[in-house]
Amino acid sequence: MSRKRVIPKTQADVLLKSRRRCCICFGLNRDTSIKQGQIAHLDQDPNNNSENNLAFLCFDHHDQYDSTTCQSKNLTMLEVTRFREELITSINAAFSGLVAFGEATTLGLDSISGHYVRDGEFESADIKIQRLPDGKYHIDGLALWGKIREYGPNIGDLDFIAELKEDYIEYSWGHPGREPYKAVFKFKNGPLSISEENWVGMFGMNVSFEGEYHKVT
Numbered sequence: 001m002s003r004k005r006v007i008p009k010t011q012a013d014v015l016l017k018s019r020r021r022c023c024i025c026f027g028l029n030r031d032t033s034i035k036q037g038q039i040a041h042l043d044q045d046p047n048n049n050s051e052n053n054l055a056f057l058c059f060d061h062h063d064q065y066d067s068t069t070c071q072s073k074n075l076t077m078l079e080v081t082r083f084r085e086e087l088i089t090s091i092n093a094a095f096s097g098l099v100a101f102g103e104a105t106t107l108g109l110d111s112i113s114g115h116y117v118r119d120g121e122f123e124s125a126d127i128k129i130q131r132l133p134d135g136k137y138h139i140d141g142l143a144l145w146g147k148i149r150e151y152g153p154n155i156g157d158l159d160f161i162a163e164l165k166e167d168y169i170e171y172s173w174g175h176p177g178r179e180p181y182k183a184v185f186k187f188k189n190g191p192l193s194i195s196e197e198n199w200v201g202m203f204g205m206n207v208s209f210e211g212e213y214h215k216v217t
């Protein structure tokens with residue numbers, strides 16, 4: 001009866017890393033909801049309190065884990081250890097997203113993907129933005145000038161991949177013998193505002209992406 005207690009710091013580390021999500025629920029069903037549960041000893045040795053031997057499990061999975069026969073225990077332990085790694089990786093990814101506090105409008109993980117439009121009778125532009133698996137953004141834009149002209153509008157297009165920096169994306173393109181074209185896409189939790197430098201000569205005549213856009217999808 002000399003069971004050693006898990007020291008509070010280790011206990012806190014286990015709970016914090018799992019954010020009280022059960023790694024078996026996650027591993028089997030991608031269930032990320034918060035669970036009532038307890039810290040399990042994976043090798044079933046209650047004195048082995050090293051963090052590596054501990055996992056937060058919901059009550060159901062804890063019971064199930066404890067009732068597993070010794071024979072299948074080793075396999076289950078490996079499984080649960082992997083589930084725990086997968087869970088922690090996913091949690092770290094989800095919790096490293098930007099968070100809004102109070103009035104501050106910080107962008108969520110992917111509040112900027114979508115379709116943006118700047119509409120006018122004579123000129124217009126639309127921009128499609130898509131978040132890629134590596135976290136960068138693919139920007140695909142088309143701007144028109146002179147829409148109602150008989151012989152058709154002048155056209156400009158943008159197609160590039162870039163990183164989001166806080167709440168904006170920057171793009172520049174070196175034009176031989178000119179100052180580089182630069183565009184800044186600033187996101188405002190819905191609307192998008194684009195400012196440009198050295199756009200003359202970058203696209204068809206008079207075509208520019210500068211302006212205020214609203215998000216349509």
Ligand SMILES: [Zn+2]
Binds near residue numbers: 022023026
């Ligand atoms: Zn569970």
